[in-house]
Amino acid sequence: MSSLERQRAFLDYTLASLVRRKAKNGALVLAYALVVFLIASVMFFSRALRTEGQAVLAGAPELVVQRMLAGRFDTIPASYADSIRRIRGVSEVEPRLWGYYFNRAVGATFTVLGLPDFAHADDEIVAGPAAAKAWTNLQDGRYLFRTFKGDSTGFKPVQVLPEETRLVSADLLIMSETAFRQVFGLPEGQYTDLAVTVRNPQEMQTVTEKIQREHPDTRPIQREEILRTYESVFEWRGGMVIVVFAGAALAFFIFAWDKATGLSAEERHEIGILKALGWDTADVLVMKFWEGLAISLTSFLLGTIAAYAHVFLADAGLFAQALKGWSVLYVDFPLSPVVSPTELLALFFLSVAPYTFITVIPAWRAAITDPDTVMRAS
Amino acid sequence: MRPSDAFLAVTGGLGFILAGLLAGYPLADAGRRDARLALESQLVAELGLTDLCLSTEAxxxxxxxxxxxxxxxxxxxxxxxxxxxxxxxxxxxxxxxxxxxxxxxxxxxxxx
Incomplete structure (x- = not known):
C-alpha cells in the first residue's frame, strides 16, 4: 500500500469514526466555526476600515496649522499665513474657513465649509448626502440658518455631493466665504486654520519646527498624524470588539480543550481495540491527527467564508455600528474588500494548528498504555 | 464513494470558494471601488478635508x-x-x- 493510500485509509477510518458521533462533532464544528467567524469578521472589518481611511485621507492637507488661545483652538489671523508663506520650503499656504452648525430642529451638528472660490452664488449651498436628507427646516426649498445675530437666512440647495463620498462628506454644508462670515460673524482677515503645503516632504519636520518657533501659539498637525489617528482608532475599536467576544471565545476554547485533551470512555475503548488489533502507537496518532485536522480545517473554512460574506457582502450588520461609530446623523458607508494575507495566515495557524496538535496528546497517552489496561479502565 | 473522497470534495470546494472570494471579489469590485475612491480623494483634495465622517455629535x-x-x-x-x-x-x-x-x-x- 502506497504512503498516500495508507493516509487516505486513515482518513476514511477517522471520518467514519467522526460520523458515528455526528451530533457531538457537528456541534463542535459549528461552535468552532462561529468563533473563527467572529474573530475573522472583526479582523476583515478593521483592516478594510483602516485601508479605506488611509486611502481616502492620503490627499488630506500636508500640514494644518491651528492657533491656540488659552489652551483652546481659536481663529488664526491672515498675517500668520503671510509669515508662514515666507518660511523656506513652504510652497503654499491656504487659509481655510470651516466650523460647526448645530441645527436645533434636527438635533444634529453639521460641518460647514466656506470656500473663497465657491462655484455658486452667495445664497446657494452644496450639501453632503446625509445633511441633505436630515435638514428639515426649509422655507420655500431653502435651507434656513440662524445667524450669529439671531436672524434667519436661507440658502438654496444647488447640489448634493455624491452618495459614494459619504465617508468624508456626509454632514458637509458648503457655502461661499461671504456667506460663511455672514452666518458665523467671523471678521474679515480671520480664518479657522491654515493648510500648508511643503515643497519637499523631507523638510516637513523642519518646517513644522520653524512654524512653532515663529508662532509659539500655534499647533501644527501633520498628515502623518491624521493618518495615524485613524489607524489607532480602528485598531482600538477592533480590539474593543474582540474583547467583547473574548468571553465567548474563551468558553469555546475551554470546551475544545476539554474535548480534545480528555478522551471519552468510548474513544479509549476504541484505541484499546485498535491496539489489540495490531495498530501501532504511530498509527493511532496519525488517525487522531487527521481527526483534529478534519474538524479544525472545516471550521476554519466555514468560519472564514461566513466572515467574508458577512463583512463585504452583507455590510457587517452584526457590529458595524460599534466599529464605524454612530451619531445623530447616521453615516453608513461601503467598504472595499481588503484582506491582509499575513492576518489570514495567522488566523489559519491559530485556529487549525493548536486544535490539531492538542487532540494528539491524550491519544498518545492512551496509545502507549497496554491495550488490556485501556479497555478495562474504560 | 469513500468518506475521504467526500471530505476532500467538501474541503476542496470550501477552499475554492474562499480563494474565489479572496481573489475574485476584489477584482469584481475594483471598478466600483476605484470610482468611489477617486471621488472621495478628489473631494478630500479639493476641500482640504482632514477627517472621516464617523461620529458627528461633537x-x-x-x-x-x-x-x-x-x-x-x-x-x-x-x-x-x-x-x-x-x-x-x-x-x-x-x-x-x-x-x-x-x-x-x-x-x-x-x-x-
Whole structure:
C-alpha cells in the first residue's frame, strides 16, 4: 500500500469514526466555526476600515496649522499665513474657513465649509448626502440658518455631493466665504486654520519646527498624524470588539480543550481495540491527527467564508455600528474588500494548528498504555 | 464513494470558494471601488478635508485629528467625556506613552 493510500485509509477510518458521533462533532464544528467567524469578521472589518481611511485621507492637507488661545483652538489671523508663506520650503499656504452648525430642529451638528472660490452664488449651498436628507427646516426649498445675530437666512440647495463620498462628506454644508462670515460673524482677515503645503516632504519636520518657533501659539498637525489617528482608532475599536467576544471565545476554547485533551470512555475503548488489533502507537496518532485536522480545517473554512460574506457582502450588520461609530446623523458607508494575507495566515495557524496538535496528546497517552489496561479502565 | 473522497470534495470546494472570494471579489469590485475612491480623494483634495465622517455629535468626535488636546474635558477641566462614541476612541498617545512628558516638544504625540 502506497504512503498516500495508507493516509487516505486513515482518513476514511477517522471520518467514519467522526460520523458515528455526528451530533457531538457537528456541534463542535459549528461552535468552532462561529468563533473563527467572529474573530475573522472583526479582523476583515478593521483592516478594510483602516485601508479605506488611509486611502481616502492620503490627499488630506500636508500640514494644518491651528492657533491656540488659552489652551483652546481659536481663529488664526491672515498675517500668520503671510509669515508662514515666507518660511523656506513652504510652497503654499491656504487659509481655510470651516466650523460647526448645530441645527436645533434636527438635533444634529453639521460641518460647514466656506470656500473663497465657491462655484455658486452667495445664497446657494452644496450639501453632503446625509445633511441633505436630515435638514428639515426649509422655507420655500431653502435651507434656513440662524445667524450669529439671531436672524434667519436661507440658502438654496444647488447640489448634493455624491452618495459614494459619504465617508468624508456626509454632514458637509458648503457655502461661499461671504456667506460663511455672514452666518458665523467671523471678521474679515480671520480664518479657522491654515493648510500648508511643503515643497519637499523631507523638510516637513523642519518646517513644522520653524512654524512653532515663529508662532509659539500655534499647533501644527501633520498628515502623518491624521493618518495615524485613524489607524489607532480602528485598531482600538477592533480590539474593543474582540474583547467583547473574548468571553465567548474563551468558553469555546475551554470546551475544545476539554474535548480534545480528555478522551471519552468510548474513544479509549476504541484505541484499546485498535491496539489489540495490531495498530501501532504511530498509527493511532496519525488517525487522531487527521481527526483534529478534519474538524479544525472545516471550521476554519466555514468560519472564514461566513466572515467574508458577512463583512463585504452583507455590510457587517452584526457590529458595524460599534466599529464605524454612530451619531445623530447616521453615516453608513461601503467598504472595499481588503484582506491582509499575513492576518489570514495567522488566523489559519491559530485556529487549525493548536486544535490539531492538542487532540494528539491524550491519544498518545492512551496509545502507549497496554491495550488490556485501556479497555478495562474504560 | 469513500468518506475521504467526500471530505476532500467538501474541503476542496470550501477552499475554492474562499480563494474565489479572496481573489475574485476584489477584482469584481475594483471598478466600483476605484470610482468611489477617486471621488472621495478628489473631494478630500479639493476641500482640504482632514477627517472621516464617523461620529458627528461633537467637534472632537467629528474631527478627531483636529480636536483640542484635552477634548475629553473640553467643556470644563473636570468635565468627563459624555458622548457614547468616546467610549470607542483610544486615549491620547501622550497619556499612554510611558514616561512621555505632558506638553513635550514632540508635535506628533498630541493626538486626541
Amino acid at each position: 467637534r472632537y468626535t467629528r474631527h478627531l485629528s483636529q480636536a483640542d488636546l484635552f477634548s475629553a474635558f473640553q467643556d470644563h477641566p473636570r468635565s468627563l467625556e459624555h458622548f457614547p462614541s468616546g467610549a470607542l476612541l483610544p486615549p491620547p498617545a501622550i497619556l499612554t506613552a510611558l514616561g512621555g512628558p505632558v506638553g513635550g516638544s514632540d508635535v506628533g504625540e498630541d493626538r486626541p
